[in-house]
Amino acid sequence: MKLKLLFVLTLASVGLVTPAQAENVQHTQQLMNSRECQRCDLREVGLVYANLSGANLQEADLSLGNLAQIDLRNANLRGANLAGAVLFSADLRGADLTGADLRGADLRGAQMGGVVLEAANLEGANLVGAFDIPSQILTAEDLYMWGLAEAQRGNFRGAIAYYNQSIGLKPEFPHAYLARGISRFRLSDEPGALQDAERAEQLYLAQQNEQGQLAATRFSEGLQALQEAEARGSRGRGGNFLNFLGSLSTVLLRFLF
Template sequence: MKVNVLAAIASLSFAPSLFLPGLVAPAFAENVEHVRQLLSTKECSGCDLTNAGLRLANLTRADLRGADLSGVNLDQADLTGADLSGANLTGAVLFRTNLTGVNLTGANLTGANLNGAYLAHANLSGANLSYANLMGAFLGNANIAGALFLETANLQGVQGLPTGVLQPEDYYRIGYENARVGNHAAAMDQYNQALKLNPTFAAAYLGRGVTRLQLGDTNGAIEDWTRAETLFTNQGNENGAQISQQFMTATQERLRASRRRSGGSFVSLMNSLVPLLLQFLVF
């Protein structure tokens, strides 16, 4: 039920992007000769490596400019310093792949799975990251300025994101994704980042209030919802203002009922409250 509540909250500012995980690559490549060429020379510019099985391969400083790597399995491979500029990596599996210093300018990473990938000093300028999974990836000193469709990528748990790249809505979405899987401490950090960049982002206050409730900070939740109601009202969003007020009213009523019973734990209170809040988040 908590997941549904969070999903509904997200719709106040935008519909959360659906995550399309990287496709599991078949074990064999369509072009065996090109695979042999790559492994023996590391020179395979423009090669057809569609669906190639290259798990754990040593491809340091490989030349893969403009290569077709769609559906390739590069799970835990080492591509340190490789040139993949303009390469097609649609649906590629790059789970925990070492991509240190890799040139990915103009590469197509649509739907690629970069879960846990190491992208320190990588150049992603102009790369298409539409629905890419970057969950838990490391991007220290990476260049992602000009990366396309970053707002649709799964950035949950990403480390080392360059400052000034993400917008408040991006931090909000990352916060939502963290809250959705129960990582409320991380969600709090992301909501804080969103509000640091945009102190009048009403939906972020509403989402952070739910996260605070999940963490047991009822007073903090009510404060956030109060702030959300004021902002929504000032911004002419009557629906958002009403929902914020209903959150506060429902929480306060449940608190009073809990005190009268003088025996219920906060966990039981929260569990009984969440289904009640859900009815207020139908749009």
């Protein structure tokens, strides 16, 4: 299942603000007292930091709810409606979300080890920074895009972590190698950057991608020129090369569109 990275956050995903009080108070109290609330009406409920591990919320309506940092370990959420819900940094380890509606849900930073997502709808869900995401719901392209987003924020180590995962899923994905090379260069790992640039160039050539091959070749040649300049005692990194890197970031984003 291909996920769509959300670059523009909605109000629901930005805030830990208290949502409008639209939930059924009786159902909320039932849930907190017994942890049993099948088919309950909990729309727009506010349950920030709540401990509901092992709760039975099968087919409950939690749409647009603020569930940031909630503990839902091993909870039964089969068929639950979590569309648009804020699950930022939620603990979902071992939860059963079979058939759940998670469209547009904010799952950034969520703990997802052992979660069951069979037949779940994750269209538009934001999983950036989530931990232990089941591999069957991710693509190499998703991870590559997340890496680009981290690089744009200046988090080059985080970007490399995503590129590594992308390459792990798709070892012959040249965009990820080239992007990782740029992040390595930004961290002053010039040998690693050159290695990635050369690997990307080889893959682009094999895949007959002329635009990609040209970008990788220019990056590789620029790195080699910098290394030669440093060997001669010149420490300057070259304004033209840095300008090229800036334009290359735009090219990397365009590759998938």
